[in-house]
Amino acid sequence: MAQPVRRQISKDIAKERVGILIANALKEAHANEKVANAQAYLARKIAMRLRVKLDYEIRQLFCKKCKKFIIPGRNSRIRIGRTNTKSIRITCLKCEHTYHKILSGHTRNF
Template sequence: MKPRTRDIALERMQILIKNAISNARKDPQLSQRQALLACRISTRHKIKMPYEIRMLFCKKCKSFIVPGINSRIRLGRTSVKSIRVTCNLCGHVYRKLIPQ
């Protein structure tokens, strides 16, 4: 794939995700649709999504989750520091370890 096409695809994905985050509270269906389009661009052009964008998708139901709107973020209180993200749509909890 040409580097120019890859750059354009990455830029479009970032624009769609930014719009999806801003529309999440007002119109959740539009937000889900924009996130789905960003995923489609990623698969069509065989581009791995950046980490910041990947973290906005539930690992179980693959839906678009925005922290504080349709997901819950908590800090773990054990000796191993972690962030717990709970999807409000399917209830799946996944943890992200915080390096110390």
């Protein structure tokens, strides 16, 4: 009976630590990229080990192909889409993988 409670407590602690590590990584990103990458790697490793699902905002900070930490404007290129749907193209400059993020389902009115 105590096992599920203990597991939930450890997941809560892990989620809190992941949030702190990602916040620190974003602060350190432009000053020291190596430290930021190490903190982000550690945060992702903690989340995987304890099977904690990362929030959407945090998941967007990792490349979907090479799994590296994406520092906006530093090692990624962000472009606004030119189609009828509002979208953003994010390109990881480490592996050159491009993925699209659709902002809304509505079309633009010109």
